[in-house]
Amino acid sequence: MTAILSADSLTIRFGGLAAVDKVSFEVQEREVYTIVGPNGAGKTTILNMISRINHPSEGRICFLGNDITEMPAYRIAGIGIARTFQNIELFEHASVLHNLLVGRHCKSRTNVLQELAFLPSVRKAEMVHREKIEEVMDFLDLQPYRDQYIANLPYGVRKIVELGRALCTEPKLLLLDEPASGLNVEETENVAFWIDDIKNDLGITILMVEHDMSLVSEVSDRVLAMNDGKMIAEGTSAEVQSDPEVLRAYLGA
Amino acid sequence: MRFVFKTSYNQDIQLFKHEGYWWSYGILFVVVATAPLYLGDFEIAELSQAMSFAVAGLGLMLLVGFTGQVSLGHAAFFGIGAYAQAWLLSVLPISFLVAMPIAAAMTGIIGLLLAIPLLRMTGIYLAIGTLALSIVLEQILKNWKSVTGGFDGKAVEPASIMGYQFNPDSWDFYYVSLAILILVLVICANLLRSPTGRAMVAVRDSEISARSMGVNVARTRITAFAISTAITGLGGALFAHKLQYLAPDGFNLIISITFLLMIVVGGLGSLQGAVLGALVVTLIPQAITVAKDYLPDAIAHQPGLEPGIFGLILVVFILYEPLGIYGRWRKLKLFFDIFPIYRKATFKRQKVFLKTERMR
Numbered sequence: 322m323t324a325i326l327s328a329d330s331l332t333i334r335f336g337g338l339a340a341v342d343k344v345s346f347e348v349q350e351r352e353v354y355t356i357v358g359p360n361g362a363g364k365t366t367i368l369n370m371i372s373r374i375n376h377p378s379e380g381r382i383c384f385l386g387n388d389i390t391e392m393p394a395y396r397i398a399g400i401g402i403a404r405t406f407q408n409i410e411l412f413e414h415a416s417v418l419h420n421l422l423v424g425r426h427c428k429s430r431t432n433v434l435q436e437l438a439f440l441p442s443v444r445k446a447e448m449v450h451r452e453k454i455e456e457v458m459d460f461l462d463l464q465p466y467r468d469q470y471i472a473n474l475p476y477g478v479r480k481i482v483e484l485g486r487a488l489c490t491e492p493k494l495l496l497l498d499e500p501a502s503g504l505n506v507e508e509t510e511n512v513a514f515w516i517d518d519i520k521n522d523l524g525i526t527i528l529m530v531e532h533d534m535s536l537v538s539e540v541s542d543r544v545l546a547m548n549d550g551k552m553i554a555e556g557t558s559a560e561v562q563s564d565p566e567v568l569r570a571y572l573g574a
Numbered sequence: 575m576r577f578v579f580k581t582s583y584n585q586d587i588q589l590f591k592h593e594g595y596w597w598s599y600g601i602l603f604v605v606v607a608t609a610p611l612y613l614g615d616f617e618i619a620e621l622s623q624a625m626s627f628a629v630a631g632l633g634l635m636l637l638v639g640f641t642g643q644v645s646l647g648h649a650a651f652f653g654i655g656a657y658a659q660a661w662l663l664s665v666l667p668i669s670f671l672v673a674m675p676i677a678a679a680m681t682g683i684i685g686l687l688l689a690i691p692l693l694r695m696t697g698i699y700l701a702i703g704t705l706a707l708s709i710v711l712e713q714i715l716k717n718w719k720s721v722t723g724g725f726d727g728k729a730v731e732p733a734s735i736m737g738y739q740f741n742p743d744s745w746d747f748y749y750v751s752l753a754i755l756i757l758v759l760v761i762c763a764n765l766l767r768s769p770t771g772r773a774m775v776a777v778r779d780s781e782i783s784a785r786s787m788g789v790n791v792a793r794t795r796i797t798a799f800a801i802s803t804a805i806t807g808l809g810g811a812l813f814a815h816k817l818q819y820l821a822p823d824g825f826n827l828i829i830s831i832t833f834l835l836m837i838v839v840g841g842l843g844s845l846q847g848a849v850l851g852a853l854v855v856t857l858i859p860q861a862i863t864v865a866k867d868y869l870p871d872a873i874a875h876q877p878g879l880e881p882g883i884f885g886l887i888l889v890v891f892i893l894y895e896p897l898g899i900y901g902r903w904r905k906l907k908l909f910f911d912i913f914p915i916y917r918k919a920t921f922k923r924q925k926v927f928l929k930t931e932r933m934r
Contacts, residue, residue: 395785
């Protein structure tokens with residue numbers, strides 16, 4: 322077991338507020354690491370810092386041994402970190418296929434001039450992208466929606482499309498921001514199965530933020546609990562759920 | 575109802591997705607290619623002009639319709655293309671067909687250089703920035719006498735190949751315009767089916783997720799601006815031959831707004847829309863001229879009647895058919911394609927309830 326991602330005393334301040342305060346953790350290869358905590362605890366902000374949308378005020382982030390704290394956001398997908406968003410950030414006016422193709426963008430090596438003429442090399446690259454996308458579609462059962470526009474799809478399917486788009490980048494680490502929010506019980510169970518499959522069959526490490534404790538305890542190997550930007554407990558799901566600090570944070574006792 | 579069975583990846587990549595397209599575009603091509611046989615010289619000349627507008631509109635469509643960046647200054651690039659063409663032909667002994675891509679490339683390079691500071695702005699600020707561009711260029715055209723001829727204007731060398739001189743008001747120039755329009759359409763379609771085109775659409779729909787998918791947003795926007803201006807410049811170069819004589823007030827703000835009207839009326843986010851819009855914009859002034867005979871004098875001789883009607887059409891389209899003429903056509907087609915199960919909500923603009931601003 323080696324650490325795929327490590328965060329070292331990660332801190333971010335918005336004005337005077339420390340949204341994340343000296344948080345350090347390591348995610349091991351091929352595990353599901355979950356961050357839980359009440360609203361405003363700074364969970365999503367941590368994902369945003371890893372995907373370089375927010376810049377940490379202090380601390381370092383290392384991925385596979387390389388410091389990525391200063392890397393521009395658009396290069397993150399290329400080095401193997403993909404993510405989904407809490408509120409679904411799909412391309413609404415495009416088909417499912419098209420959305421997944423955008424997920425392949427970090428793998429494309431053709432330049433604009435070749436593309437304007439649509440040279441055979443571009444066509445060949447497109448074929449390869451499509452082959453990979455077809456695998457992801459089969460994996461997530463997205464075939465029935467292949468050519469449908471996102472605007473026509475129900476919420477639950479959109480969540481899966483977003484997961485698929487992240488998988489199309491062939492990531493080593495997948496950041497999931499509340500994969501079960503807004504889903505019903507049955508859909509949440511499906512998500513749990515897929516998370517297991519992604520970990521075991523595809524060998525992808527998952528860092529997840531989630532509120533649904535049944536899902537958290539079902540899939541997570543380790544859990545980090547946060548409150549007000551600070552770490553309050555780390556361990557297995559059962560350990561964290563019985564931690565007195567965690568109970569106080571959630572119940573205010 | 576139509577079922578398209580997909581058996582290879584190539585089918586999705588093809589420009590024509592199934593044989594129905596071959597029929598419909600084939601018939602359209604025959605109708606357009608034989609137009610000089612059944613239309614008079616006046617109509618043919620108008621159509622050639624519409625085609626150079628359509629080329630310029632396609633450039634703007636890539637920027638506004640596909641990348642989501644508004645430009646109110648595309649008349650400037652249309653003008654740069656036109657003057658570059660006239661200037662190239664006056665200083666170099668080259669054919670107009672060789673000069674055109676050079677003029678387009680020059681416009682593209684100017685567009686690229688301007689895009690680097692301009693595209694630090696978005697939305698309304700970008701619109702104002704490009705608006706300023708339109709005004710500044712008009713002054714440059716008026717005052718840079720050695721190149722543009724200033725107020726006196728600049729004559730464009732007639733288009734000719736190996737001694738054969740094209741008449742810009744006749745069928746021969748019509749075919750030149752048609753060929754260039756088709757070429758530009760293919761280039762745009764190629765762009766849209768490859769990674770850069772998809773990145774453009776991604777930037778339009780959600781910048782934040784485009785970035786996390788590995789799209790370099792700043793670079794994509796600048797690329798889109800450069801390609802857009804180059805194509806609009808090519809339209810300008812074609813238009814220069816149509817006009818034969820360039821004057822600085824031919825490329826003012828009104829033209830910029832006309833371009834925008836063109837792509838909104840035609841249908842934002844579709845290449846076909848730019849072409850349809852160009853046709854509409856060319857036909858309206860003719861329709862107004864005809865209508866004037868039937869209107870009372872007080873209205874017919876009102877100054878600003880034409881821009882007024884243009885504005886009215888723009889407002890009506892934005893209110894009642896935001897997808898434009900091509901959008902209406904797509905609805906109609908879908909209705910027949912999936913005949914008994916069409917539902918109105920398919921094209922409805924949806925309210926988004928779950929959206930936060932905290933990622934921005």
